[in-house]
Amino acid sequence: MDILTIPNYLLLFFIMYFILYLNAYFILFRTWTRKLRPEASSCIISLAHGTPAVILASYAILSDPTRNFDSPNTSFQNLVLEYSIAYFLMDLLHYLVFYPRDMLFIGHHMCTLFVFMTCRYVVFHGAYAILMLLILAEITSLCQNVWTLASARRSDVKFAARVYDLLSPPFYALYSMMRGFVGPYFVYRMFVFYLSGVANNVIPKWVWISWISVVVTAISVSILWISNLWIELYSERMKKVESKKKNR
Template sequence: MAELLASWAAEERWMYPAFLSMYAVIYCVGQLGLFRRWEWRHRLDGASCLISLAHGSAAAFAAVAAIAAQPAGNRGFAAPNSRIQDHVLDYSIAYFTMDLLHYLAFLPGDILFIAHHLATLFVFFTCRYVVYHGAYALLVLLFLAEVTSLLQNVWTLAGIWRTEVPAAARVYNTLSPPFYVLYTIVRGVAGPLFFLKMSLFYLSGQAVDLIPWWVRVSWIIVVGAAITVSNFWIWNLWKTLFKERKQSIGKKDT
């Protein structure tokens, strides 16, 4: 992985087309190969999870590495993007493009996911191709968003089959508490704290010549909305978990 990141840092070509092609191949492998015998909706969810698996942990690691590769003085909310940071942004832009196409083609009624992907693409795109600054903030947020990806995707795949396959149900039930705890820490504590720090900087008027107001305010709105929705989602999962555990205990008592 270190060698791959070093090659990215030296790569001058536009990497987005290659990344998008990679995700398209992975998606097709899932749809037409690995999951071809699955029921249609399960097949769709499986293919989406597969490209998410290809993106998540790698993006989290790459985000940290891209930040660490910069001198301390260039790790700021208005710092110019480095080449490797741009490549990491392109890596994620390609993923969200592919998954957005998946939802538009097969699940156009899933408005929440479509809106999430469009908003995320807007933030990454403006950072990468419009203002050329601010990647530090977005890569920290990318790390916080994707550090739970591996666990979440395994949990999701197990959840797809939990009503039909007892082993999947056991995996789902085993993974739920640790996944919820990790997600709550990252999205419910670390994420909001970093978002507050980022928002205070962008609203302070610093570096106004580098990142226009409309970009900064839009980033704050999009990221704030994403964090809010994520916390509502995990809160509802916690409520469901406690409800199920309570019902299970009640059945045992009777």
């Protein structure tokens, strides 16, 4: 049987992420403090998911000649959905174990899982829309995870501080463009299409309304987050300028 015809790889992908997480926690970051090791290990599985997911989702979309907001999921699109579902399940487990009070990220992951799982296991349509959103969300994954790891060690490792300072402006700019402009435009196109009612026979109204609501909320929170980072960056740069003036 061809690998892509096997319907469910969710368990296999979850085990892969689980093993990767354990290796990162107990081997790769064994010298890091207990406070930093969980977050760093989460970054590693995010790296394993993000960029590959962008590549896989792009191929899954481009290889489907009938792609549209209401087109049936292809076998490969379902495989990519399972790849992402497994990641979010593993990262949700990470938050439940180490950060059980972080309701923002726990809620984000649960809502994201709802969108992916209804697309994959309930309506079997709409993967084009969901995978496009996945691409727009994960295209910044590489920058974000390197930035996060550098941020975690910038106070005690000079190289990490340099990477953080160098990477912050381009990462913020790319993230702002994806979450502030490209993402909202695509969600608008989704909304207009589904509102027309042409997809109601394959994607019930309650499903697509839920999808739109989750995505709009996620984008709004992302815009707030990146806005705060821009403010922090500006404040840090101004402090450095003032410090140089005083030392002259």
